[in-house]
Amino acid sequence: MSNDNRQEAAARPPSGSASLIPPPDATAPVRHPDAPAPGELLGSHYEHCFGCGGLQPHGLHLEARAREGVRVTAEFTVRPAHQGAPGLAHGGVLATALDETLGSLNWLLRVIAVTGRLETDFVRPVPVDSVLHLDAEVNAVAGRKIYCSAVGRIGSPEGPVAVRASALFIEVKVDHFIDNGRSEEIQAVMADPDQVRRTRAFEVNP
Numbered sequence: 001m002s003n004d005n006r007q008e009a010a011a012r013p014p015s016g017s018a019s020l021i022p023p024p025d026a027t028a029p030v031r032h033p034d035a036p037a038p039g040e041l042l043g044s045h046y047e048h049c050f051g052c053g054g055l056q057p058h059g060l061h062l063e064a065r066a067r068e069g070v071r072v073t074a075e076f077t078v079r080p081a082h083q084g085a086p087g088l089a090h091g092g093v094l095a096t097a098l099d100e101t102l103g104s105l106n107w108l109l110r111v112i113a114v115t116g117r118l119e120t121d122f123v124r125p126v127p128v129d130s131v132l133h134l135d136a137e138v139n140a141v142a143g144r145k146i147y148c149s150a151v152g153r154i155g156s157p158e159g160p161v162a163v164r165a166s167a168l169f170i171e172v173k174v175d176h177f178i179d180n181g182r183s184e185e186i187q188a189v190m191a192d193p194d195q196v197r198r199t200r201a202f203e204v205n206p
C-alpha cells in the first residue's frame with residue numbers, strides 16, 4: 001500500500017458490523033467515582049493474564065494508565081517473539097494488545113466485562129522493536145453492553161495509525177469465571193487475598 005493510501009485508510013472510521021453500533025437508547029459512559037485517577041497505572045487484573053500479567057513469561061506485559069473520562073492508554077513493545085512475517089508483528093498479537101487495552105477500561109467503569117465482539121482494522125505493518133501506543137475509550141453503554149474503540153499508533157501517541165478496533169464488551173458476574181474457569185486456577189485465585197481484592201475492585205456493588 002502506498003503512503004497516500006495508508007493515510008486514507010488511517011483516516012477512515014473503522015468499518016464495523018451493525019452489532020457494534022450503539023442502539024438509540026444507549027447512554028454516555030460514566031466514570032466510576034472511585035476509578036483510578038488520570039495518570040495512574042491500572043495494574044494487572046490477573047497476574048497470569050497473557051495481556052497484562054507480570055507472572056506470565058510469554059505475555060505482552062501491557063501496562064495501562066487511566067486517562068480523563070472513560071479512557072485508557074497503554075504501550076506495547078513488539079518483540080521478536082511477536083513476529084508473524086519476518087520482522088513484523090503478528091496480527092493476532094496486535095489484536096490481543098487491543099483487546100487487553102479495551103478490557104482495562106473495566107477499571108474505570110468498575111464493572112466486570114468480557115469481550116463479546118472485537119473487530120480490527122490493520123492499517124499498516126508494525127515492525128519488531130516498535131512501540132505501539134494504544135488509546136482506548138468507552139463510547140456508549142446500553143444495559144450490559146459496553147461499546148468501545150481503540151487505536152494503536154507507531155512510535156508515539158501522535159505516530160502513524162497502525163491498528164484500530166471496535167468492540168462490544170458484555171458485563172458479567174464473577175460467577176462467569178467461577179463457573180467456566182478451570183478449577184485449579186479458580187481455587188488458586190480464591191485463596192489469594194490480593195487477587196480477590198483486585199477482582200472486587202471491578203465490582204460496583206462488592
Ligand SMILES: CCCCCCCCCC(=O)SCCNC(=O)CCNC(=O)[C@H](O)C(C)(C)COP(=O)(O)OP(=O)(O)OC[C@H]1O[C@@H](n2cnc3c(N)ncnc32)[C@H](O)[C@@H]1OP(=O)(O)O
Pocket residue numbers: 019045051099100103104106112113114115116117143144145168170172199202
Ligand atoms: C476480572 C476482570 C476480567 C477482565 C478480563 C479482560 C481481558 C481482556 C478481554 C478478554 O479477552 S475477555 C475473554 C474473551 N471473551 C470471552 O471469553 C467471552 C466468551 N463469551 C461469553 O462468555 C458469552 O457469549 C457472553 C458473556 C459474552 C455473552 O453471553 P450472555 O449469555 O451473558 O449474554 P447474551 O448472549 O444474552 O447477550 C447479551 C447481549 O449482548 C449481545 N451479544 C452477546 N455477544 C455478542 C456478540 N458476540 N456480538 C454482538 N452482540 C453480542 C446479545 O445479542 C445480547 O444483546 P441484547 O441484550 O440486546 O439482546
